[in-house]
Amino acid sequence: MTKKVNPKLLKEIKKYGAFDISACFNCGNCSAVCPLSKEELSFPRVMIRHAQIGDKQSILSSLEPWMCYYCGECSSTCPRDASPGEFMMSLRRYLISEYDITGISKIFYRFPYIQNIFVIFIFAIALITFLKFNGDFGSLAAKIELVFPFYITLYIISYLFIMYKKTILDRLKKFVVSLNPSNIKNMIVHGFTQKNFIACSEKDYVRWFSHLLVMSGYILTLIISNLHILEPLKKQYLLFTPLSVLIYYSSLSLIAGGSVMIFRRLFKKGQSSKFSHSTDWLFVIMLFLIGLSLFLTYTSNIVFGADSNLLEIIYKINIAIEISWILIVVPFTKWIHMFFRPFAIYLNGLKKENSQVIVEEI
Numbered sequence: 001m002t003k004k005v006n007p008k009l010l011k012e013i014k015k016y017g018a019f020d021i022s023a024c025f026n027c028g029n030c031s032a033v034c035p036l037s038k039e040e041l042s043f044p045r046v047m048i049r050h051a052q053i054g055d056k057q058s059i060l061s062s063l064e065p066w067m068c069y070y071c072g073e074c075s076s077t078c079p080r081d082a083s084p085g086e087f088m089m090s091l092r093r094y095l096i097s098e099y100d101i102t103g104i105s106k107i108f109y110r111f112p113y114i115q116n117i118f119v120i121f122i123f124a125i126a127l128i129t130f131l132k133f134n135g136d137f138g139s140l141a142a143k144i145e146l147v148f149p150f151y152i153t154l155y156i157i158s159y160l161f162i163m164y165k166k167t168i169l170d171r172l173k174k175f176v177v178s179l180n181p182s183n184i185k186n187m188i189v190h191g192f193t194q195k196n197f198i199a200c201s202e203k204d205y206v207r208w209f210s211h212l213l214v215m216s217g218y219i220l221t222l223i224i225s226n227l228h229i230l231e232p233l234k235k236q237y238l239l240f241t242p243l244s245v246l247i248y249y250s251s252l253s254l255i256a257g258g259s260v261m262i263f264r265r266l267f268k269k270g271q272s273s274k275f276s277h278s279t280d281w282l283f284v285i286m287l288f289l290i291g292l293s294l295f296l297t298y299t300s301n302i303v304f305g306a307d308s309n310l311l312e313i314i315y316k317i318n319i320a321i322e323i324s325w326i327l328i329v330v331p332f333t334k335w336i337h338m339f340f341r342p343f344a345i346y347l348n349g350l351k352k353e354n355s356q357v358i359v360e361e362i
């Protein structure tokens, strides 16, 4: 079967980031220095080539963009300053918008100010409504938090299914899964430890550690809010309890990890922070605010008690931030990387198991 060529593909991907691969002369230096590029998953040069010749089908069926952790070594050694690392990042944004069946990611990535406006608007509407609400806010917050997991799960399932369809189903023409324990273990280990962040030859432990903090802090925050473990308006908590450890770990991890990420982007520390898309800023700032508002909610509960007016206002701010985050940021931007990367590792194992039946199209 002959592949369709899309002459506008490169122009299209360029809308998702700041790179200049028109300067690339395909020397292959970037793939040679990339510590994560392997024989069976070679990047970024192959991906650049697909983009240059307009081979959209190969890009959509590739897992390689998810194997790149943006260490930036390829960009710092590129003789043409083509920014291949940023190209890979842009490719991930492009793929998110292609996997998103609603088309909203495409709008947010191309016109980030629209996303910012929506976040502020939803936060303001939620907060004003909450401040005017005179009933039992604790119960209302519980109901709101109950809806979050359903909303997010629906998005995650739809994204992962489209990713599976484009990378496996469309090529194999049949539904396959892998129950291989090492494949599943690999997916879980990479998902939780993000260990490829430190696979680069120039080890950036600060970046890896800040990602680990944010990731673990965020997962715990999700558990706390989805299981509605924290009921700050119903009872007063004590400082030295297992719940305090949980809440202070999750909130302080988000504050610390988020601050490091903001600082690195602000001062362009390292290749990976050299270019910041507007959605990257929104992402790290929101993470920081979620951690801060959770910390203040819990601390005011301990200090002032469950019936304090100040606590109720802070808690309302916390829930309003969570609403705008869950509705506008989570499903449409890089948060979803958290699931794509480990799933790509699983799909790669699946591809290997079925390598004889995958017919490579030329």
Ligand code: SF4
Pocket: 023, 024, 025, 026, 027, 028, 029, 030, 031, 045, 048, 077, 078, 079, 080, 081, 082, 083, 084
């Ligand atoms: S190192 Fe630069 S010029 Fe060479 S293939 Fe990679 S992007 Fe192109």
Ligand code: SF4
Pocket: 033, 034, 035, 036, 037, 043, 044, 067, 068, 069, 070, 071, 072, 073, 074, 075, 084, 085, 088
């Ligand atoms: S940014 Fe790092 S991991 Fe990604 S392609 Fe370049 S060298 Fe490889």
